[in-house]
Amino acid sequence: MRKKYSSIHSEFPWEHPKSKSEDPKAVKLVKRLMESATYRLAEDDPDFMKSYEARGVRLEIDYLKAELAMQKFGIKHTIVVFGSARIKERKTAMSELKEIQKKIEAHPENKELLEQLRIAERMVEKSIYYDDARMFGRYIGESGKGPDDSRVVLMTGGGPGIMEAANRGSYDVGARSIGLNIRLPHEQFPNPYITPELCFQFRYFAIRKLHFFLRSKALVVYPGGFGTLDELFEILTLVQTQKTNIIPVVMVGKKYWKKAIDFDFLKEEGVITSQDLEIFKIVENATEAWKYILDWHKHKDTHLFI
Template identity: 55%
Template sequence: MSKDWDPHKSVPPPVHRVERKEPLPWQTPKAAEDDPEALERVQALIASPGYRQADRDVEFLNEEDTRGVRLQIDYLKPELLLKKHGIEHTIVVFGSTRLHQPEAARRKVAALEEASAGSPENEDLQCRLQVAKAIESKSRYYEEARRLGRLVAECGEGPEDSRVTMVTGGGPGIMEAANRGAFDVGAKSVGLNITLPHEQFPNPYITPDLCFRFHYFAMRKLHFLKRAKALVAFPGGYGTLDELFETLTLVQTRTIAPLPIVLVGESFWRQAVNIDFLVAEGVIDEEDRELFWYAETAEEIWDGIRHWHRASGSPLPNNN
């Protein structure tokens, strides 16, 4: 290196990341003097669907041939955010969207009682009243799910410890209650919503960064079970039954590693699903009874899950 070499004089300063002193040729359209119609044609090109950047072209992304790409990003967005928030294990809660908090259930019954008293011959009102009373009798499970949400949130080293996190389907009713329990103690919780033909709203107790909306049920189901350390099924309808039986089948066939499956409300579940009948008919084995158990309270649910994991040799954090 020459002793006269001076970097201050020989090395040019860094150029601006975007700006230039002189524009490049393609930064301005063809001059009107050379072709009066050129600008109009260029504007038509820019407005053409083919010119849209692929990742910003919604019509293109919704085509049949781009389904594979949609599946990938439907999976990847929640995956990256769950990792970012340090979520390693989840407790999955399902249950009816119709099981609201007791006060709301009582208001519904009172309103229908008043309406039916004024129209005692109205069979539809009488039927709706009986259904409302059945819902009210099960509304106590809202409070159990809420307490369970608090218990799960306290598993670890405080609200900021998200290694074990509550996950629900993101809707109202039992799922709202579980998310709300975590919210009560300032902890994070996850809601996995799905795009449906009619308008819907996520419950207001989900952590904003962890409130997802899936296009594909398959990707939603995958995320429900990928980190699951337990499935807790409160009384519910088709959606709850769907997730419950899918999980039971995956564990029965050992397609996934066994995990605790808790059915909350024994009297409800024994009528909704006659396991004794299935065993007696020979369509499931006696040992398949051991894939789940019943519980009634949040404390029973959580103590049972913790005991199961200790017995399996994989205790949850702070679960010695």
């Protein structure tokens, strides 16, 4: 029979450094070796983990950490919401507008303040989208059978503005929601309404994008800038080139999107086709967006909520 080791073992030779009696310099030399960066375990060596050569490892773990967490919670499908981080709820937008108005009273000819006033007025107008995105988050949150039902879960970029509003809507009804934050050079904070166990931070935009589309069964896009347009055209291109499954892509806010992107002009110029215009749908509000998504999946017989 194989001999079993007891919990108390005799000391092994390597458990103590070479003694001073054998070599007076031994302890000092061993200490220097153990303090060397090359002696660190790879995962405990920040210089190695941040090196150019270890980028492949960083990409892998950037993906894997979030993937394992979502598997743990049984996240099967997501509905992704994008939109501007600068759009605020009405009371905040009104407060900022009034603050600028007071400054202009003291400096009525200040061109910079007048530009800020124009933008603040536009932000008050766009605050309707904050309320609308919050309503859409509620629709997703109420689509399941309770807080533990993770078949269809809201996913956002985890930041403020429209992302906050959507996460807040799911939070309002006690449902889980996901936030995929990205590390940027300037300080930032996740919005407070994400489920803590599903709030992630990514190093790489590419891996973050992968998670956005990996489980997505619909993409809803509110008015936004560079980041919003980037994600919108990413999914339009993936669907156009058949590199991903076709999903409903809904753009909320007809007035904004008709002016922001002239799709008809692109078709007239021959750089997109009539079929490309069928990849997405422009609607007015959350109710229309939600109905379109439900009808789309019913027509495709995808059994999204089964």
